[in-house]
Amino acid sequence: MPYGKGRTYKKVEVIGVSSAGIEEAIQQAVTKAQKSLEKLSWFEVEEVRGHIGDDGKVSEYQVIIKVAFELK
Amino acid sequence: MPYGKGRTYKKVEVIGVSSAGIEEAIQQAVTKAQKSLEKLSWFEVEEVRGHIGDDGKVSEYQVIIKVAFELK
Amino acid sequence: MPYGKGRTYKKVEVIGVSSAGIEEAIQQAVTKAQKSLEKLSWFEVEEVRGHIGDDGKVSEYQVIIKVAFELK
Amino acid sequence: MPYGKGRTYKKVEVIGVSSAGIEEAIQQAVTKAQKSLEKLSWFEVEEVRGHIGDDGKVSEYQVIIKVAFELK
Amino acid sequence: MPYGKGRTYKKVEVIGVSSAGIEEAIQQAVTKAQKSLEKLSWFEVEEVRGHIGDDGKVSEYQVIIKVAFELK
Amino acid sequence: MPYGKGRTYKKVEVIGVSSAGIEEAIQQAVTKAQKSLEKLSWFEVEEVRGHIGDDGKVSEYQVIIKVAFELK
Amino acid sequence: MPYGKGRTYKKVEVIGVSSAGIEEAIQQAVTKAQKSLEKLSWFEVEEVRGHIGDDGKVSEYQVIIKVAFELK
Amino acid sequence: MPYGKGRTYKKVEVIGVSSAGIEEAIQQAVTKAQKSLEKLSWFEVEEVRGHIGDDGKVSEYQVIIKVAFELK
Amino acid sequence: MPYGKGRTYKKVEVIGVSSAGIEEAIQQAVTKAQKSLEKLSWFEVEEVRGHIGDDGKVSEYQVIIKVAFELK
Amino acid sequence: MPYGKGRTYKKVEVIGVSSAGIEEAIQQAVTKAQKSLEKLSWFEVEEVRGHIGDDGKVSEYQVIIKVAFELK
Amino acid sequence: MPYGKGRTYKKVEVIGVSSAGIEEAIQQAVTKAQKSLEKLSWFEVEEVRGHIGDDGKVSEYQVIIKVAFELK
Amino acid sequence: MPYGKGRTYKKVEVIGVSSAGIEEAIQQAVTKAQKSLEKLSWFEVEEVRGHIGDDGKVSEYQVIIKVAFELK
Structure with a gap:
């Protein structure tokens, strides 16, 4: 991406x-x-959370991120 | 929702x-x-604001929230 | 915009x-x-950043903003 | 309020x-x-707090807000 | 509570x-x-969240608070 | 202002x-x-916001600042 | 101060x-x-800062606080 | 967990x-x-820190988390 | 405390x-x-507050801290 | 800068x-x-402040920024 | 490190x-x-970011950390 | 320091x-x-922490500050 040229990005939270x-x-x-x-x-990365199963093990990681992409 | 399975959510601010x-x-x-x-x-809930009318009463509440939904 | 009537806005980050x-x-x-x-x-305005060129000059400003619009 | 004209507001915390x-x-x-x-x-709204009475009931809500008004 | 005397409180998040x-x-x-x-x-009050039912109604409010009590 | 002498300032949000x-x-x-x-x-500077006109142009900048002055 | 009765406080930053x-x-x-x-x-207390003299000693402490008082 | 029924959780920092x-x-x-x-x-997850050994290797990760459980 | 060995701490707010x-x-x-x-x-230290007596003197300091201890 | 290759940057506050x-x-x-x-x-950009002259004009802008550069 | 003795550390952001x-x-x-x-x-750890390649894979992780060392 | 003249300061965290x-x-x-x-x-001042000795006494205060100096 050449710097100095007008560009626009959008950020979305997933x-x-x-x-x-x-x-x-x-x-x-x-x-x-x-x-x-x-x-x-x-x-x-915005936030890291997770669920704990009945056996006391982390059963899943939930990671909240923002992703950015260029608006053409 | 069964934990441990890959899922994706999106958050939108309204x-x-x-x-x-x-x-x-x-x-x-x-x-x-x-x-x-x-x-x-x-x-x-992200933020709670509001407008105050000429009579000094809160005429409306403006609540900024993020809502999340699953990306299928 | 008349206050006190139900309205909904959405905010998007660009x-x-x-x-x-x-x-x-x-x-x-x-x-x-x-x-x-x-x-x-x-x-x-959420954040102001920028790129610095080889000549030590700020070659571009990158401004992260949220824009809001009414959901009809 | 017509947009684009110079105005000044003051915010006070109550x-x-x-x-x-x-x-x-x-x-x-x-x-x-x-x-x-x-x-x-x-x-x-900046903060919501409250007092809890001897009977375990919320006896009062204390809401810290900022109010804004135009400086004429 | 008489001010100026040594006291200790504990805060718990519920x-x-x-x-x-x-x-x-x-x-x-x-x-x-x-x-x-x-x-x-x-x-x-630390945070206000909630669940949205299949019918699009807020089905519950989840309020994260800190409560404080004196350590005797 | 000579350092080390007792002074008091007040901050106001405008x-x-x-x-x-x-x-x-x-x-x-x-x-x-x-x-x-x-x-x-x-x-x-606390915050920079603004209004967008019907023509898609920024029609005004709204800058929230704190100003400080000495209490004599 | 008896709890549960309507009262209003104002906070000022000094x-x-x-x-x-x-x-x-x-x-x-x-x-x-x-x-x-x-x-x-x-x-x-909002913030603690200070000035450092030519001799490398802290020559003054600057403490930003908010003070609250009841609006009668 | 069926939504809409009164429940209480407690969060602890470890x-x-x-x-x-x-x-x-x-x-x-x-x-x-x-x-x-x-x-x-x-x-x-609240915070991720760690210790660095004499050999310049990360010798341990210290992760501050809040865990939540239902108060029966 | 030898680094690199599994340990767990708990933090409590007082x-x-x-x-x-x-x-x-x-x-x-x-x-x-x-x-x-x-x-x-x-x-x-999380927060420093205090009470002001009728004579305008700080009559007590209230310091909110988190204390940490090892879970054996 | 080719992505995916090990690089290290340092940030300094000026x-x-x-x-x-x-x-x-x-x-x-x-x-x-x-x-x-x-x-x-x-x-x-971390913070924007400034000094106000005796004539009520902003006499200077003070902008706190972090600058980043690659550690070779 | 024996506690209670005067020491000074410096933190650098990389x-x-x-x-x-x-x-x-x-x-x-x-x-x-x-x-x-x-x-x-x-x-x-201050912040975790990363680049996404043309194939939709995370092509690199960028982790902003503060490192601390003793000033002798 | 005369206001309005170009100057540069650096902040370091100790x-x-x-x-x-x-x-x-x-x-x-x-x-x-x-x-x-x-x-x-x-x-x-950025943060105040400390160590607690075996006798339950605060054995040392650890204060994280940023210090600023002019870049000549």
Whole structure:
């Protein structure tokens, strides 16, 4: 991206969920968001949460991210 | 919702306005957002503001919320 | 806008980029957002960043704003 | 209010107290502030707190708001 | 409470849930917390969230509060 | 101002509005605040917002600042 | 103060300066604010800063506090 | 959990420590907290820190989380 | 404490009150918390407030801290 | 900059001062920081403040920014 | 480190980049910072961001941390 | 310092440790920072923490401050 030229980006907030880990939950959100939005450029992690199962194990990670993409 | 399965949610920021009270303004925003978005799952209150009329009465409550829904 | 009547607004986060200055980057984002969204009512500046060129000059301002518009 | 004309507003922080509820505490603060300040235009809720009586009931709501009015 | 004397308070974070409204969710949390803790003195609202039912109605309010009580 | 001597300042929150730009809105607020308050010493920008006209142009900048002045 | 009765408080932001220490700067601000405002009820520390002299010693503490008083 | 029924949750802040990674530190905190508290429902990450050994390697991750559980 | 070994800490929020000063209010909270909790490791100051007497003197400092201790 | 390759950046906080405007104060800080640091990549605005002269005019803008540069 | 003895630490903000994951990006920043600074003691994660490639995969994690070291 | 002239300041984050009190920990950090940096102008307190000894006494105060100095 050449700097100094007028461009516009939009940021959208999505939540990815995965039992595998934090990086997997991020990728999960990016993959799904990519389907309905234009090509994504970057993400920012807003919050990391998760669910705890009856056995006391973390059963899933819920990662709230913002994804940004260029408005053509 | 079964935990541990990959899911993705999206959050959208809306503002509901009502003269009746804070809960009514929240419901107002949820009802209108439901029309153009998919089925909503939950909301989070971001900010509560309002307008004051010439008679010194709160004439409306403006509640900024985030609503979340699952991306299918 | 008559106060006290139920209305709903939506806020969307966009990033304007301009080499001319902060106000120009805001206008850049508003102009582009206006094309795909309904008539915009107001904006709020979230963050001001920028790129620095090899010559040590600020080569562009990147202004992250939220724009709001009424949901009809 | 016609947009684009120079205007100035001032914001003042007040705390309303009421045993009836959050909306009543807001109105309580607005009514009292109106007496010593010029005509108020809007409010923003900063914080909601309250006192708990010996019987375990919320005996009063304390709502900290900012009220704004135009400086003529 | 006479000011100027050494006292110690403890704050605990609880979440009250009610379908009736925000004030009811606060009271719900206070009532339940009162059972296992000592006499409560005050509360502070941290966050207001809620669930949205299939019919698009707010089906419950979830209010996160901190409650404080004196350590004897 | 000689350091180390007891002094007291007060901060007041004002909002300046101008269609010309952010610096003009700051000066607008300072000029008006100066009329009713004592000589001002400094300002701090709290928030930058604005209105968007029907033609998609930023029709005014609204800058919320705190101004400080010495209490004699 | 009997709980449950409608009351209104106002908060004002002042800065106390003292070379003696943080507590002295707080008292300095409270004493001066008391002169022009009604009887003060409580204070909240917002920020602690200070000036460093040529000899590398802290030459004064600047404590920004909010003071609250009841609006009669 | 059926929505709309009165429930109360409590949140407790714990810090898990592990040399293996962030997810392991979270699980470490959850496992230990589970022993003294009731069945946990979810967690929220507050802060991620860590210690750096003499060899310049991250020797442990310290993750501050809040865990929530229902008050029966 | 040897780094790299699994450990868990818990943080609890307490408020110390003292008329003598900020450090004394911190110590007051630590001393009382120590009685009912396990051996404390560290504290973090969250907020400093206080009461102002009829004579315009700070009659007590209220310091909200978090104290942390190891869960054995 | 090719994505995916290990790189490290450092951020430094500087304050630029200019009587001309906010953009000029940013450039002022960047120019001076460039002299003692390596080639700068980007900046982020942290805070905008300023001094008010005896004539009630903003006599200078003080802009606190973070500048980032790659550690080679 | 024996507690109670005068010591001074400095904190520096660095950004590590790695395609492998969050922990690898942290270690990357620590390793590079260690070369130019004195022996590091601990780190604190400030922000987690990343780049998304054309194939919709997270192509790198960018982790902003603060590292602290003792000033001898 | 004459206002209105271009100047640049840098802020650095340091942590002072002292068993005597908060003011002493601030001075400790300033004195040590002064040795390696240019003449310091002011400080801002970011955070106050401390260690608790086996006897339940605060054994040291750890004060994180930012110190600022002019870049010549």
